[in-house]
Amino acid sequence: MDGEIVGAYADGIRRVYADAFSGPPWHEDDPAAGHRYVERLATDAARPGFTAALALDAGGTVSGFATAWTTPDPFPTGRAYDAVAAALGPRRVTDRLCGALEVDELAVAPAARGTGTGAALLTAVTAAAPGGRCWLLTSLRAGTALRFYRRAGWHRLPEAVPGRAALTVLLGPAHPDAGAAAGAG
Template sequence: MQVRTVGGEGVRAYADGIGRVYAEVFTAPPWNEDPAAAGQYTERLATDAERPGFTAGLALGADGTVTGFATAWTTPAPFPADRSYGHVARALGPGRVREWLSGALEVDELAVAPAARGAGTGAALLAAVTRQAPDGRCWLLTSVHAASTVRFYRRAGWHQLPTPVPGRAGLVVFLGPRHPAGASLPR
């Protein structure tokens, strides 16, 4: 396995492989997304690639096929209100959102094809996209319904905020291992 980091222009060349991995991972439990979501994700990826600070980590097999990917970008200030951001802002409050998340590197997606799991691919992808986090400030959202995903982030040293994010998805915020606010959180 080789992990390659690419920017917005570079990620477009891998869109089909990213879409295939996205469909393989996120149509399965616990995510259970509609298979059409993979096509929608690759469309969204083209827009996401334009975001400030966008980076993607790609795990490539020996034959060059995508076996996993991660995407990240800089969270804007002021903090957005679309997607799940509004729920996060209500859960954490404006002070913590401003101090902890705005201007930090936000990991948006991380997916590893089932056949490529167990070899450190997820950890390598996470490290690749967070390496340049300003002052170690990086964060992500995931669902508590994805128990193996939550365990993965904890093993990787990420700090789970004890404040639940309102809504049906059971979202939780994780701060990166070197995030300055992480030291004050329970493990």
Template sequence: MRVLRLDGAGVPAYADGMRRVYADVFSAPPWNEDPSEASRYAERLAADAGRPGFTAAVGLGAGSAGDGSGSGSAAELPGTVAGFATAWITPDVFPADRSYGHVARALGPERAGAWLCGALEVDELAVAPAARGTGLGAALLAAVTETAPGGRCWLLTSVRAEAALRFYRRAGWHRVPVGVPGRAGLVVLLGPGHPGAAGPAGRWLPENPCCALVS
């Protein structure tokens, strides 16, 4: 498996493969999205690629497609997207659209600004089922966060995504001890080098989802 770093201009060449992986991953539990959401994601990706500080990484199959037999999974075929990650720099004025307003209320405006503004925001990380267990997820995450300003990177995920939470915990990410109101089950994670992850504020909470939610 080969990991390729992309800027916004490089995304269109891999957008269809990224869309297919998105559909495979997010139509499954705990996300349960309608497969049509993948097309909407592709439209959003095209717009996101123009954001300041946008970066992406794709994992490309490294196997052989040469015998024409049709054997082997898509994740093994050369040039086939088996996973991807996208990220960008959170603006200096913390946004209020999408889930940002809920995040600001959960953290408070001062922490949201100090911790997240100017930090690298990991928006999506998805690995096709056939490519799991290969280390691709960790490689994609490392690729998009290696240039995080001052080690400051963050993301949102769901407390119901138990496999994702275990993955990020193994990677050294820290779960902030607040949930995101108005979007049931979303929590903020800070990257291993994020200064806000030090001390009680960045302590990893027990796995009981109820402990992560705020009323």
């Protein structure tokens, strides 16, 4: 779905975001974090290649969402991009990530976890990844998320991303460079 439709579900997205990211390792337990995310989402929806997927329960309540967009070339700065660029270097960032679909957020409400909702959302937002090229960041401290992505066929790059968040880059299962990441675990 596009940004306009996402906006219609802003309250549910805010709630799921707050539920998903308030605990470790993210600790976004400030009640305003969900509101800030929804505000950022409005801007993100204008990015080239933006796509989103939304899961609704039987009552029409948001039970999960995922967002993605095409990573521009040149590689962006700010947010965690600077740390990723420092870890991979300019050539590998350009070769592996620029022009690829970047999964920005994937969040599932606690009641919907373990039901296949996360896998369905991830598949939905990455289905149109150009040449299978998709990537994402997560924390090495997010054990549940890392296990989920591993089961979904994603591969962690061996390069450490500097910073307090202990971030790591994962390449999607069909990414042409996923084999280079397979040994990283």
